[in-house]
Structures are given as structure tokens and as C-alpha cells.
Amino acid sequence: MLTMITVYSEKHLLRNSRTELYGGELVTPHECAQRAEFVLDRVKATGLGDIIAPAQFGLEPLRTQLNHVLSRAVQRALRNRHSGRAQRRHERSGQARSIERDPQLRVLQHLQIPTCNITAK
Numbered sequence: 001m002l003t004m005i006t007v008y009s010e011k012h013l014l015r016n017s018r019t020e021l022y023g024g025e026l027v028t029p030h031e032c033a034q035r036a037e038f039v040l041d042r043v044k045a046t047g048l049g050d051i052i053a054p055a056q057f058g059l060e061p062l063r064t065q066l067n068h069v070l071s072r073a074v075q076r077a078l079r080n081r082h083s084g085r086a087q088r089r090h091e092r093s094g095q096a097r098s099i100e101r102d103p104q105l106r107v108l109q110h111l112q113i114p115t116c117n118i119t120a121k
Contacts, residue, residue: 003049012036 016033019026043051 004043005049006040006043006051007054008036008040008051009054 013033013036015029015031015036017029020029020031021027022030040051043049
């Protein structure tokens, strides 16, 4: 018999938006409290498997992954900078990018994720 572990929490019921963006249009959400209840009821009715609570990992796994991604991005940027390509692209585009304008770095600042200390090779 096929079994599956279902991860469920009462917090699933809090996801009850009126709309979501799908294909450029606002539509009725696919994931909603009613669907969570329906799936949970079906899992129980069919005896599909155990229902467990989600584990709490905090922000450390996210910080680790983002630091790894940023570290690679910063290393690439430093290599490009030293080769002069980034400067030439910057001059041609006439646009300045700053940390304040970069949405990814703003998210990291909001999450209080420490910046990477990368040195050029």
C-alpha cells in the first residue's frame, strides 16, 4: 500500500487570500484554507499516511544558503570588475546600481543577514 507523510499545521488555515496573481491576472487563489482542509480530510479518510507538524528551523538555513549565493555573486562581480568589463558596461548603460536600489540586498538587510566578507583573488 502507498503511504505518504503529510505536513500540516493550523497555520495553513491562515493562508486565506482573496486573490493571487496568475498569468498576469488576479484570480481566486489556488492555495487556500478550504483546499488545506479538503486535502487533510482526504488524507485522513483514505489512511494515506501520518500527519505531522512542520519542523521549525529558524532563519539559519536561509542565511547559510543566501550567504553562499551572495558569495558566488560577489566573487563574479569582483572578477568582472578587475577585468574592466563591469566598468565598461556601466559606462555604456549610463545607469548606476547601488545596494539601496538592489531588491535582493534590501531583503537581506531586512532579514538582518550579515554581508559576506569576500576578498579579490
